Amino acid sequence: MRKILLLLLLGAVASFATTSKEVFVGMKNSRYAFIGGQYGNYGLSLESSIFVQKAEQQYGRAVIFYKTPLVLNLNICYALFAGTRYDGAFYDVGGKLNFKGSWINERLGLDATAQVSNDSEIGLMFAYEIRGIVGILPEISLFAGARTIPEFRMKEQRIFAGFSFESGRIIVNPEISTPMKRELQLTRVSASFIYKLPL
Numbered sequence: 001m002r003k004i005l006l007l008l009l010l011g012a013v014a015s016f017a018t019t020s021k022e023v024f025v026g027m028k029n030s031r032y033a034f035i036g037g038q039y040g041n042y043g044l045s046l047e048s049s050i051f052v053q054k055a056e057q058q059y060g061r062a063v064i065f066y067k068t069p070l071v072l073n074l075n076i077c078y079a080l081f082a083g084t085r086y087d088g089a090f091y092d093v094g095g096k097l098n099f100k101g102s103w104i105n106e107r108l109g110l111d112a113t114a115q116v117s118n119d120s121e122i123g124l125m126f127a128y129e130i131r132g133i134v135g136i137l138p139e140i141s142l143f144a145g146a147r148t149i150p151e152f153r154m155k156e157q158r159i160f161a162g163f164s165f166e167s168g169r170i171i172v173n174p175e176i177s178t179p180m181k182r183e184l185q186l187t188r189v190s191a192s193f194i195y196k197l198p199l
Helices: 002-019
Strands: 022-028 032-039 042-049 059-069 074-085 091-103 108-119 123-137 140-147 158-167 170-179 188-198
Touching: 032 059, 108 140, 140 170
Parallel strands: none
Antiparallel strands: 022 032, 022 188, 032 042, 042 059, 059 074, 074 091, 091 108, 108 123, 123 140, 140 158, 158 170, 170 188
16 A cells, blocks of 8 residues: 555656646644645645654555635635555545635634544544634734644544744644643644645
8 A cells, every 4th residue: 555655646746747836745733744736726635644653554645625715715625535554454535625714914814624534443523623813924823723633543622722934935833732621731732834836
């Protein structure tokens, strides 16, 4: 399975390198590295866990998505994904629906995601994430919200807050999250970033 995902990754890079409006690389929640591209409203990304574990126990996922603007300065993104642990121990498939908007000269924003997935061992899961965004400076925003979308594999109820730094082609989002049940020993600090290269 790892070889198949690697071939998909190379194919994605090769195809988007010649026809895409942009390619991107990044990291999500300090736990997953990803690479992909977008052509018009359509895109593809491939991600892999970067845990300190044996190589065959890592997790890989392919995502296809479609983005389009709506009225009232809203944007919508549909995404379908499928992933597996490299040794085939489990797999999951699912979809996401994201709405994102900004108003008052992009000083106030809202980002909401609903996700449904089916894990081969856990079963069907419905999860969400919602965050409010306040612009402090043109390059810096503060965000806070709540999520049940898994950071690892299992669904969790967590609240989070952090900053978003945007400079040129890179966006960096450090954040801290903790369980809604106030189990402070399970508090996590993580960071996400994305680097976009227009073509």
